[in-house]
Amino acid sequence: MMGLTQPVIHGTAAVWAAFQLHPPTASSIADNVDKLYYFLTGITLFFTILIFSIIFVFMIKYRRRSEDEIPEGTHTSMALELTWTIIPSLICVVIFIWASALYVRNARPPAASTEMFVVGKQWMWHIQHPEGPREIDELHVPVNVPIKMTMTSQDVIHDFYIPAFRVKKDVLPGRYTSLWFEANKIGTYHLFCAQYCGTNHSQMIGWVYVMSDADYAAWLAGGEKAESMAQQGERLFSQFGCNTCHTGDATGTGPSLAGLYGKPEKLQNGQTRVVDETFIRDAILAPSTVHVPGYAAGMPTFAGQVNEDQVLQLIAYVKSLGAQERTNAK
Numbered sequence: 001m002m003g004l005t006q007p008v009i010h011g012t013a014a015v016w017a018a019f020q021l022h023p024p025t026a027s028s029i030a031d032n033v034d035k036l037y038y039f040l041t042g043i044t045l046f047f048t049i050l051i052f053s054i055i056f057v058f059m060i061k062y063r064r065r066s067e068d069e070i071p072e073g074t075h076t077s078m079a080l081e082l083t084w085t086i087i088p089s090l091i092c093v094v095i096f097i098w099a100s101a102l103y104v105r106n107a108r109p110p111a112a113s114t115e116m117f118v119v120g121k122q123w124m125w126h127i128q129h130p131e132g133p134r135e136i137d138e139l140h141v142p143v144n145v146p147i148k149m150t151m152t153s154q155d156v157i158h159d160f161y162i163p164a165f166r167v168k169k170d171v172l173p174g175r176y177t178s179l180w181f182e183a184n185k186i187g188t189y190h191l192f193c194a195q196y197c198g199t200n201h202s203q204m205i206g207w208v209y210v211m212s213d214a215d216y217a218a219w220l221a222g223g224e225k226a227e228s229m230a231q232q233g234e235r236l237f238s239q240f241g242c243n244t245c246h247t248g249d250a251t252g253t254g255p256s257l258a259g260l261y262g263k264p265e266k267l268q269n270g271q272t273r274v275v276d277e278t279f280i281r282d283a284i285l286a287p288s289t290v291h292v293p294g295y296a297a298g299m300p301t302f303a304g305q306v307n308e309d310q311v312l313q314l315i316a317y318v319k320s321l322g323a324q325e326r327t328n329a330k
Contacts, residue, residue: 026189026210027165028182029106034166036098043091106167109180113148116141117229117312120151120158120171123200125191126309130316132226137206139191141183142216148180150277154308159195162208168194176277183210233317236310240302254299255292258321268293280315 025031062071116139119126127135141147151160153173160179161168169179183189193204211219227235237243245254265279266272268291273279283290284306287299306314 023163024185024187024189025164025166026183026185026187027167028184029102030164030166032102032105036102039098040095043095106180109148109178110146113146113180114142115148115150117316118149118151118160118171119308119312120153120155120160120193120197120204122155122198123193123204125160125193125204125206128229128309128312129220130229131220132228132232133220134226137191137204139206139208140216140219141208141210142213143183143186143210145213146180146182148178150176150178150312152176152308152312156197157195158193158197158204161192161194162189163192164189165208170195176281183208186210186212229313229316230320231317233313233315233320236306236314237317240305245299254295257318261319261321265290265292267291268297277315280318281311284311284314 025034064071115130117128117130125137125139127139129135129140149160149169151169151171152175153171155173157173158171159168160171162181165181165183167179167181169177171177187210189208189210191206191208193201195201197204245252246257248256248258260275261280263275264272265275273290279290283299285301285303287301288297291297
């Protein structure tokens with residue numbers, strides 16, 4: 001952990017924090033998630049009690065009192081059939097619409113989100129801030145600021161889970177997933193891997209520190225001066241000789257990358273893909289899958305030469321080229 005010293009929860013307090021039935025609500029979406037689960041729990045309990053009560057009453061009322069007793073004939077009731085068909089159907093529709101609206105809202109990070117990058121490894125979380133600082137099994141974030149986590153795994157499937165924020169997402173090898181949250185309460189919260197990932201899965205835990213803007217700025221400034229992710233990516237870009245083909249003036253043997261991020265790109269196979277994190281990752285590790293027309297298919301693969309952290313740094317650099325172009329255009 002860099003910068004300011006943070007409080008540590010230990011002993012009985014740590015055990016209670018880890019196993020309490022209802023974790024604290026500390027994000028902008030937590031209350032809405034809880035309300036849906038309260039509704040689902042209430043509906044479940046109501047119908048469980050209703051059904052078992054009816055079974056119990058009928059078991060007593062309609063029990064066979066002697067071996068010679070002949071039960072009355074049964075009769076159908078259209079009103080009853082419609083009631084127990086329509087009411088559960090309406091409840092299912094309400095749950096579907098409510099849950100879908102919540103899912104869509106939680107799946108779309110705000111445009112102004114601060115992006116951070118996560119690499120899951122057996123058995124730790126490696127997190128890097130765009131300004132450059134890196135953390136192991138810790139995450140420092142400012143309060144009331146939307147944070148987008150772009151995540152991948154270096155080995156097996158992991159699962160990034162912060163109970164207090166009500167967010168959880170699989171972290172997969174070979175591709176990027178993302179989640180977002182906006183922490184709204186200053187404090188310290190648990191971070192878990194919620195997917196069994198090997199022998200030491202239970203040790204893949206950490207802490208999220210939600211800080212005021214002033215404390216977060218002091219934390220960022222308090223550690224060793226580090227290059228930003230874009231600067232680290234630029235250094236790798238030169239180190240691997242990428243700048244000899246992808247020149248800024250588009251005179252190289254490869255396409256210029258300035259302003260490319262976020263735009264649709266038509267490929268040699270006729271497919272059109274948006275240049276996003278996955279596209280750039282494929283271009284680095286499997287360039288034959290994203291061959292652009294008009295350029296020779298001679299780009300080598302860098303698989304085995306760069307790790308997942310370095311790929312993310314190169315992506316940050318390509319993104320910064322788009323930001324530089326927009327700045328120059330102004």
